[in-house]
Amino acid sequence: MPSHTLGVALPIMSFVQYPADHPFPIQNLPYGVFSTDAQPVTRPGVAIGDYILDLAALSKTAHWAKSPVKAEVFQTANLDAFVALEPEDWAAFRAFLTSILAPSSPLKADADAVLLPRTAKSTHMHLPIRIGDYTDFYASYAHAFNAGVLIRGPENALQPNWKHLPVGYHGRASSIVVSGTPFHRPTGQILDKPTDKQPIFAPCRKLDYELETAFIYGGSPTKLGQRLTPAQARKHIFGLVLMNDWSARDIQTWEYVPLGPFLSKNFCTTIAPWIVSPAALEPFKVKQYDHEPALLPYLDDPEGYNFAVPLHLEVKTAESGDYSHVSTSDMRHTYYTFAQMIAHHSATGCNIRPSDMMGSGTLSVPSNDNAPNDGGLGSLLERSRLGREPFALNDQRKDMTWLRDGDSVRITGVAKGDGYNIGFGECEGTVLPAVEA
Structure with a gap:
């Protein structure tokens, strides 16, 4: 996976590297829904640096074992199932993401399978939820x-x-x-x-x-x-x-x-x-x-x-x-x-x-x-x-x-x-x- 220079030591770190002024550091972890030309199915992801952590793909790996959220929540076309969970579930899953992206995480060895380039022309963003009202x-x-x-x-x-x-x-x-x-x-x-x-x-x-x-x-x-x-x-x-x-x-x-x-x-x-x-x-x-x-x-x-x-x-x-x-x-x-x-x-x-x-x-x-x-x-x-x-x-x-x-x-x-x-x-x-x- 390509690497970038990390400008300063941050209080929370990730094995995904990015400049210190990057808008999507590990302190952020915003949610979205994306597809790629290679895999046109829309699915949930999390932005980290210049990459998207594919939550659907991650949910099918052994790394999901410590997740506080069931895998099927992210094996969908949008974030609706996750949004419908309770605030304590959101907090627990955010902690899980911080851990799984940490420098010592075993996910680092399998990163290429679940981290996709966010800014590539082959990556497309979609509405993250099905807005009801x-x-x-x-x-x-x-x-x-x-x-x-x-x-x-x-x-x-x-x-x-x-x-x-x-x-x-x-x-x-x-x-x-x-x-x-x-x-x-x-x-x-x-x-x-x-x-x-x-x-x-x-x-x-x-x-x-x-x-x-x-x-x-x-x-x-x-x-x-x-x-x-x-x-x-x-x-x-x-x-x-x-x-x-x-x-x-x-x-x-x-x-x-x-x-x-x-x-x-x-x-x-x-x-x-x-x-x-x-x-x-x-x-x-x-x-x-x-x-x-x-x-x-x-x-x-x-x-x-x-x-x-x-x-x-x-x-x-x-x-x-x-x-x-x-x-x-x-x-x-x-x-x-x-x-x-x-x-x-x-x-x-x-x-x-x-x-x-x-x-x-x-x-x-x-x-x-x-x-x-x-x-x-x-x-x-x-x-x-x-x-x-x-x-x-x-x-x-x-x-x-x-x-x-x-x-x-x-x-x-x-x-x-x-x-x-x-x-x-x-x-x-x-x-x-x-x-x-």
């Missing part, structure tokens, strides 16, 4: 405020309910795709001119990205009528992924009154292929936002926290062929914790099932001077002021407002720890022309 929240104060100012003015930027509950909408699970999947520009009802009263049916003219994080619910499903506290909900967070909830702003403007987004959000949502566990993010916990006014007791989360993970968004145009940096935000910028979002979701007794996915909403950086922070905005709606203020993306496009056909958007996230990094991979998608009738 999908809910997207609107939990970044900066984004909600910025958008509200543009639509309603600073005095009425936030709706009266926003600081009392995590606002969200039910999305469409069927159109969630894995990173690298292109999608067609949506077509729908829009107003040709802002003053028009009669809509037209046309391709979206104001296509936007949304820089987000999503989290996967796991463990035992809740029963219809059952509610979760934030403390209970936190235990059910199997892992986190990067997400881009593509948005058709002109379709959204016309349709969202009175029931919120529908066709403007259901045409495509992109997620990264790797699910990072909360255990890997423990060193990056930060204090949650202060809540003023105080939240109602069912949302109270005194032990709540957010994760500090810088998130970078880039756009590549057909003219340039190279990515241009647009925004740097952070996973920490959610007014509500992920546990509070789940708790609120269950407040009515809505049952939640393993492999359900929930999004954070667009993450933007707060401003200290009441002016939008252009370098930390998570959407073009904010960056271009609803398309009213074009900006220079690169030398070839100096009038950027909304996404054009052929544009690609890439989101990455890497938390820098003490001698190691925790990466989330890439969340990338490309806009194709609208499908002609």
